[in-house]
Amino acid sequence: MKGAFIDLRPLRVVAYRRLWVGQVLSGFGGQLTFVAVMFQVWDQTSSPAWTGAVGLAQALPLIVLGLFAGTLVDRLERRRIYLVTTIGQLLVASVMASQLVFGRVPVGVLLVLIGVQACFGATAGPVARTVLPHLLTRDQLAAGIALNRIGFQGAMLLGPALGGLIIGAWGVGVCYLIDAVSFLAALYGVLGLPRMQIESTAKPGLRGVWDGLTFVASTPVIRGALITDLAATVLSMPISLFPVINAERFGNNPRTLGLFLTAIAVGGVIATVFSGTFTRLPRHGVVMLCGSGAWGIALVLFAFSPVPWLALVCLAVAGAADTLAVVSRSTIIQLYTPPELLGRVSAAEQIVGQAGPDLGNLRGGLVAQFTSPVTSLVSGALLCIAAVAGVAASTPGLRSRTSEGDGAEAGVAH
Template sequence: MNRLRRGLIDLRPLGASPDFRRLWAGGLVSGLAMQMSVVAVLYQVWEMTRSPVWVGTIGLVQAVPMIVLGLVGGAVADALDRRAVVVRTTALQSLVALALALQAVLDVGSLALVLGLVALQSGAGALGAPARRTFVSRLLPPRLLAAGIALHMIGFQAAMMVGPALGGLAIGALGVGACYALNAVGFLVSLWAVHRLPPMPPGFSATREGERRSPRLRLRPVLSSLVEGVRTTVRRPVLRGSFLTDLAATLLAFPVALFPMVNELRFGGDPTTLGLFLSALAVGGLLAGVWSGSVTRAARLGWIQLLAASVWGLALAGFGLAGPLWLALAMLALAGAADTTSVTTRAAMVQLDTDDRVLGRVASVEHVIAVAGPDLGNFRAGVVAGWTSPAVAATSGGVLCVLAVLVVALSHPQVARFRVGDEHRDARAG
C-alpha cells in the first residue's frame, strides 16, 4: 500500500505553500479557458475563410511572437520583479481576450484583426513565460520542486482534454464571443493568483555596505543579456544535454502532422478517429501525471529523462507500424506518458541546475525549444511523409530519436549522473 501511494502524484506542494496552491488553481482555470479559446479561434477563422491555409496561419502568427518575445522575456525576467512582469503580461492577455470577444459579438468580420489580436495575446504570454517558469523554484523547496512541476503538467493535460470539448459546447450554445469572454475571465483568475504572490525580484547582488540593490533594467543591451543566458545553457553540461534530449524527441519524432494522413490511409478518414489520436496523447500524459510520484520523488532525474525520451521514440515508431486502431492509440498514449515524464524531469533540472541570476534567460531558452521543437518536428514529419509515407516518417523518426538520445547520453554523462541532493538547495542563490 505504501508503494502504491508513493507511485501516485505527490500532492505535498499544495499543502506546503498556499501561494503555490493559488498559482496552480489559477493556472488550471486559465488553462481550461485558453483551450476553449483555441477552439474559438479555429472555428472563427474557418467560418470566415473556409481555407485550411488561413487556419494553418494561426500557428504561424502565434509561433513568431512566442519565439522572439520569449527570448526577450528571459532578459526582462532577470532584470525586473518577476511577479510584476507576469501581472502586467497576464493583464494584457485578458484585455486582448476581451477585444476578441467584442469583435466576435459585433461581427466585425476582419481576419486581419483576429490574427493580429491572436499574435498580440501570444506575444504577451511569451514575454511573461520565462518569469512565470521561475515561480515554482521560489515557492517550493528543492525536494518538492519536481512534484510541483508535475502538478502543473497534470493541470495542463487536464485542460487539453476538457477545454476543447467545453469550447465546442460553449460555441454551440452561446457563440464564439462567449468563449473569448470566458478566456478573459480565466486570465483574470490567473492574474489574481499571481498578484497574491510575494515580490519576486531576480537574484540580488550585495553592495559594498551589505545592502541589497533593487532590481532594475540594466543599461547594457538586451542582446548581450540574452547571449549570457544562451552561453550559460551551452556551458553547463546538464542543461545542454537535457535540452538536446528534448530536441531529439521533438525535432525527429513529433507525430501530429502525420495524424490526418494516417487516419485517411488506415482508418477511412473518420474525424472521430482523428480526434482520438489527439486525445490519446493527452490521456497518456494525464495518467503519467497522476502516477508521477515515483518520478518526482526520485533523485536521478537525468536518467529518467533519457529513458522517457527513448520510450517516446519507441512508442511513436510503434505507432507507425501499428495496424489495429487500439494498438495505434495505445502507442500514442504511451508516447504521451513518456512526454509528460520527460518534460517534468527536464523542467526540474533546469530549475535546480541554474543560478537564479540567469534563471529567467535560461527559462526563455527552454521556452523557445518547447515551442519551436514541435513545430519544426511536424514540418520534418510532413516532408518525410510526402516523400515516402506516414508510416515511414513515424517509424524512422522514432528510431532516429532513440539513436539521438543514446548519443546525448554518451556525450553528456553528467545528465545521467544528475541527482537531486542537498547541493541544490543553495545552487541558485548565486
C-alpha cells in the same frame, strides 16, 4: 505504495495553490482555443500546411523575443511583469472572442492575433517558471512541477473533447469566449503572489542574452536537457497531422479530433498521478532520456496502428512518456540554475518547450504536404530516437545521480 502517488505538499502553500488553480482554469480555456483555432484554420483552408502555420505564428515571437524577455525577468520585479503579461493575454483573448459577434476573421488575421498573444506569452512563460523557487522549498520543486504538469494535462484531457463538442454545437466563437473568461482566474492567481525582487546582475539587451546563452552552452546537463527536448518536439511533434488523419480516417468529425489530444492527456495524467515513482528518484536525467525515447517509439507505433483504438492507446503512451520527460527536464533546470540566471534559462526552456513543438508541427505539416502523414510521423519519430541516443552517449552528467550538492553549487535557493 503511498510514495508512488503525486506529492501534494506544495498545495499547502496558499500562494502556490491559488496560482495553480488559476493556471489550471486558464489552461482549460487555452485548450478550447487550440482546438478551435486548428478546426477553424482547417475548415477555411483544408490545408495541412496552413494548420502547420499556426505553429509558426506561435513560435516566431517566442524565438525572437524569448531570450530578451528572460533578461527582463532577471532585471525587474517579477510579480509586476507577470501581471502585465497576463492582462495582455486577457485582452487578446477578448478580441478573438469578438468573432462570436462579428463573424469569423480571415485566417491571416487569426494568425496575427495568435502571434500577438504569443508575444505576451514570451514573457509570461519565463516569469512563471521563476515562481516556484520563491514559493517552495528545494525538496518540493519536483513535486510542484509535477502538480503544474497534471494541471496542464487535466486541462488538455477535458479541453479538446469539450472543445469539439462546443464547436459542433455553437461554433468556435464560444471556445474563444470561455478562454477570455478563464484568464480572469489566471489574473486572480497572479495577484496572490508575493513581490519577487532579486538582486539583479543581469546586463541589459544583448549582453544579458549572451550571458544566459553562455551559461546554457557551458553547462552540459542543461544543454543536454534542452537538446533532448528539441529532438522530441522539432523532429517528431504530430499534432498538426491530426486534422488530416482525422479527415482521412474519421470523416473530419471535430469530436474525433478532440479525442486525439485527449488520448495524449490521458497518458500524461496517469503518469503524473503516479509521479512519485520518478520525482523521488535521484537520476532525473535518466528519466528524461527514457521518456523522450519512449515518446518517439510510441509515435512510430501510432503511425502504423491498424485500428483507431490502438492508435489512441499509442497516443496515451506517448503522453505518459512526454510527462516523464517534461517534469524531469524542468526539475534539472531548477536544480542547476542560479536564481539570478533563472529568467534567462527559463526563457531558453520555454523556447525549446513551446516554440519547439510549434516548429515541429510546421515541419510535420510541410512534410505531410509533400509526402504523406505516415511518412512525416515515422521519419520524425526515428530521428527523435536517434538524437536522444546521441545525447545520452555524449552527456554522462545526465546519467549520473543528482546529489544535494549539485543544487547547492548551482546556487538554487528558495
